Amino acid sequence: MKIKLLTIIVLIFTLNNxxxxxxxxxxxxxxxSINPLVISDLLMGGTINNIWVDNDKMSKMIKGxxxxxxxxxxxxxxYGKGSKIEIEESAGAQWIEIKTKGKKIDDYIAIxxxxxIYPRKITQQSLNDNNCKNIxxxxxxxxxxxxxxxxLKQNYSVDIDGDxxxxxxxxxxxxxxxxxxxxxxxxxxxxxxxxxxxxxxxENIVLQKSIYADNKSFEEGxxxxxxxxxxxxxxxxxxxxxxxxxxxxxxxGYTVIEIKGDKVxxxxxxxxxx
Numbered sequence: 001m002k003i004k005l006l007t008i009i010v011l012i013f014t015l016n017n018x019x020x021x022x023x024x025x026x027x028x029x030x031x032x033s034i035n036p037l038v039i040s041d042l043l044m045g046g047t048i049n050n051i052w053v054d055n056d057k058m059s060k061m062i063k064g065x066x067x068x069x070x071x072x073x074x075x076x077x078x079y080g081k082g083s084k085i086e087i088e089e090s091a092g093a094q095w096i097e098i099k100t101k102g103k104k105i106d107d108y109i110a111i112x113x114x115x116x117i118y119p120r121k122i123t124q125q126s127l128n129d130n131n132c133k134n135i136x137x138x139x140x141x142x143x144x145x146x147x148x149x150x151x152l153k154q155n156y157s158v159d160i161d162g163d164x165x166x167x168x169x170x171x172x173x174x175x176x177x178x179x180x181x182x183x184x185x186x187x188x189x190x191x192x193x194x195x196x197x198x199x200x201x202x203e204n205i206v207l208q209k210s211i212y213a214d215n216k217s218f219e220e221g222x223x224x225x226x227x228x229x230x231x232x233x234x235x236x237x238x239x240x241x242x243x244x245x246x247x248x249x250x251x252x253g254y255t256v257i258e259i260k261g262d263k264v265x266x267x268x269x270x271x272x273x274x
Contacts (some may be wrong), residue, residue: 034061035113036082036096037234037268038068039243039254043085043094045268046112047235052258052267059085059094068110070100071117073230077108093272109230109243117232120162120240125155132195135204136172140189143211148187149174154228160240160259167259168195169242175210175225180249183223184216190225192244198262205264207257208244224248234267241267250274 036046036058043062045054064084070077080100087094098110111117125132133150140148154171173190189212194205208226230243234256242257253271257264 033113034058035111035236036062036066036068037112037256038082038096038098038110039229040107040109041095041097042254042270042272043096044254044256044270050235050237052235052256054268055094055270062096066112068098068112069114069117070098070105070108070110071230071232072108074118074122076116076118077105080110082110088272093270109232111234113236115233115236117234118240119233119238120159122156122158122231123166125157125168127152127155129155132168132170133172135170135193135195136191139191139193139204139206139209140211143209144213145187145189145211148189156228156231158231158240160231162238165197167197169193169207169228169231170195171227173225173227175223177225177227177247180225180247181223182218182249184212184214184221185223186212186215188212188223190223192226192228192242194242194259194264196259196262203262205262207242207264208246208255222249229254246271248273 033049037044043055043059045058062085066082068080068082070080078100080098083097085094085096132152132155136150150172151174152170152172156169157166159166170193175188175190189210191209192207194207196203196205210224225247227245228242229245231240233240244255244257246253251271251273255266256268258267
């Protein structure tokens with residue numbers, strides 16, 4: 001009887017230790033789910049266990065030699081290895097060079113994870129769509145800008161959350177991307193709008209905007225132009241985020257915008273400038 005009791009005690013002790021060790025091991029495995037996000041060599045931050053972390057926190061975890069999955073706007077390009085982080089103090093940026101198939105790519109998005117960042121197809125739509133132009137016109141008028149020519153720059157449709165209903169992303173601007181001024185020019189604009197069905201009703205949500213009704217000097221600010229660089233699932237939750245690029249005189253950056261239902265938030269942001 002004593003032997004049986006001792007055997008049971010030993011088994012219980014062994015089982016408890018096994019459970020404890022398994023929990024520790026599982027925690028260690030979970031902690032290793034570190035996925036940096038790099039856009040055209042700029043470290044944006046990334047995710048740890050699918051939770052967003054900024055570039056400063058992520059930079060402390062990158063040693064160099066990490067493997068990344070590399071994409072352009074619509075397709076997978078292959079895997080690449082990243083360099084150690086190079087910090088450029090003057091521009092306030094952290095850079096990682098990633099080569100795919102031994103070659104350097106200029107425009108790309110790369111993640112440390114292995115999921116497909118494009119779970120659903122992105123469709124490019126007409127830049128002459130009058131419905132989209134009217135949406136832009138309405139938003140501009142609400143922001144005090146009237147009687148300006150509506151110029152669509154981007155028009156994409158994609159089901160970002162897999163609910164069977166496609167969202168529409170519209171970029172419009174009358175600011176010259178390649179000739180940004182040091183001052184703000186009257187009656188200029190750059191805007192990104194999301195058209196989304198919420199509670200069976202189409203809603204227009206402004207994701208980024210620069211709307212200038214008056215002239216302003218360089219001391220008061222400078223023109224900023226926006227465009228969509230990527231629409232992709234960047235934290236492996238099945239919902240696609242928007243990467244918006246902003247460019248201004250002697251500087252630029254990227255913002256990862258997370259969209260959940262009618263809630264929109266800035267998940268990550270980084271950039272450089274003089």
